[in-house]
Amino acid sequence: MNFKRFLIGFGVCASVFGVASAASVSDCASNLKIDGVLTNLYKDLKLPANGSGISGCENMRFYWTSSDTTFLKNDGTIAARLIGENHVVQLSVNITDGTQFETKKFDVSIHGYEPYSNYLFIYFPANDNENIYYAISNDGYNFTAMNGGKRVVAADTVALKKGLRDPHILRAPDGYFYMVNTDMKSAEGWSSNRGMVLMRSKDLVSWTHSTVHFPDKYKGTSFANVTRVWAPETIWDKDYQNADGSKGRLMIYFSLLTNDGTIPYDKVYYLYANDDFTDVLGKPTYFFDRGSATIDMDIVYNDNDGLYHAFFKNEGDGGICKTTAKTLTAPAGKEGSQWSKPSGTLQQTKEAVEGAGVFKLINQDSWILMYDCYMNGHYQFTSSPDLTNFTFVQDTKMAGAFTPRHGTVLPITAEETAALMKAFPTADFEPKVIDIPETVAKLDDGQVAVKPCSGTKIVPYVKVGDSWTETTDLLVEPGSSITFGPHPWDGKIWSWSGPAEFGATTREVALNDLQWQNSGIYTVEYTNETGCKSYEKIKVVVNDPEHPYVEPEEPDTTLADTTESIGRWNVEFSAVPVRVQYFNMNGKLLPGKPRQPGMYLRREFLNNGQVHTQRIRQ
16 A cells, blocks of 8 residues: 555644654654664564654654564564574665655564574693593583583594694584594693694584694695694685585684794684595685784674674783674785784783683573683683673683683584483583474475574472472472472573462572462463573462362353444454453463462453453452
8 A cells, every 4th residue: 555645544644743844754764773783683673653852853753564574573573583594574664744755674684593502612621631521501601511521532532642622613504513623732842733633523422533734734835844733713604615606615714833934923824624524625824913923713703793703812912802804704915904903802800811712692692702711720701792892700610520621612402412411421410491482484495483582491390398309280288398499490580470479589489388278370480591481380289178179160251242333334243352361460461371269350352353351250
């Protein structure tokens, strides 16, 4: 429908908005901005309905339309996401003062749902134990050593130097996991490293491996004279042009030092891996340095600003800095020119640090920069919304079985966690499980759109006496005491409701001296770190023969016939609810139909377009 005719049909005219010129409508369109990161949208948009407070938009009205309401509603609410990739929707706004009209369009890229539940930390533990170890976490900050604190990859089976240091792991688009390591035994000296170890796996359990030994690989060139090939890492270069015309290949970057003066201090170089990750292609290409020794580079791409962010250690001077680039590589002859001037130091401590590792929290617009405070026996974790401004979060002490040195963190799925727990038993860790959200629609290309987020599975633990048990149905004697203690134990926001006006906002809740009035359904609501809610119900029955527990009856939902006037005709029919919501008497939305005795509000959305709200008694 023509927008102007639409407005006239609804009585929108200049007298409603005031009078403005066509130029002012155009100025308003130029000035109108939407709060939010439209290139990588995580949260619902708050769209203005009018121009109040917007320069040049006074007396204007806005009418918003989404090109695809399956994913983004007209009011800016995210309705669905793709799994693992972004989806672009066009959001249009028609701006009018009642006489003049202008349309402005915004491209909105909705962040894809990340199907992960946990975090895997890959590291080596000490200079006298240069093997690969795993640790696992539910929140990305607090880790538990896997495999009983024993190694998962033995260096003497894969490395020429019988030592593996600085492991870096990447999940690539081809479905494989790629790990690269410094091939070095520190007991032989800090200039004893001559190459790196390449590893590939489908399941994080079984790995193929090969070595790249620079003196052999580059015999007759200056690269054969390396004394350091330190801290190699990988990144997927989506713009790499393959011989068959396809795009995308693994880049491996690392710092190099030679003993012949051709590379007089540690500089970062890169290579590309071959198809099966058993070797590298060509000779190293210069990548970056700060004018003096530069090591431990870690690169991530941020969809929010479209930049590559490369973190590195100022070897010799100390500290961790960052440089950025719009493209991963530079044109031939201009190698290194893509990178910006380095930042100041970013670590949130005065301690000596190295081994920066950067990763994004699952389904959150938040990044973690971690680093090894190697002189003081701990890792430090910092948080950032933009990879520029960092805030201290916590020091993670290295003690017992968990003593990580330079490593990386990888988000993993619940299925991958289960497989790792089976292969490398970790008795004192309970993994958090986040299911894939419910499917909203199936697209023509075979992809599925899912709800914007998924609640965390609640494990309903209850303690009776001194014993914890997992149950949703409990029978106790009068005078008993119980404690609700559902997991995840590191939960964010908890809310309880139940019989006898019970309510609480902590994870663990103690109920003492239970009597028959306390019998009923206790409902717990858990809000996880992404803002998604999940629910669990636990039935508690107090065994009092004089006051036996009676399951609540279903309320009478019979509705009277509805008469609706349509134009000049009266149409009579029996209205039928198409959606029902329940609230407590304080107006709080309940997760479902109440099961406990009491007064509630029931809101019905009828098939005749009307909405009825009524008080009911259970």
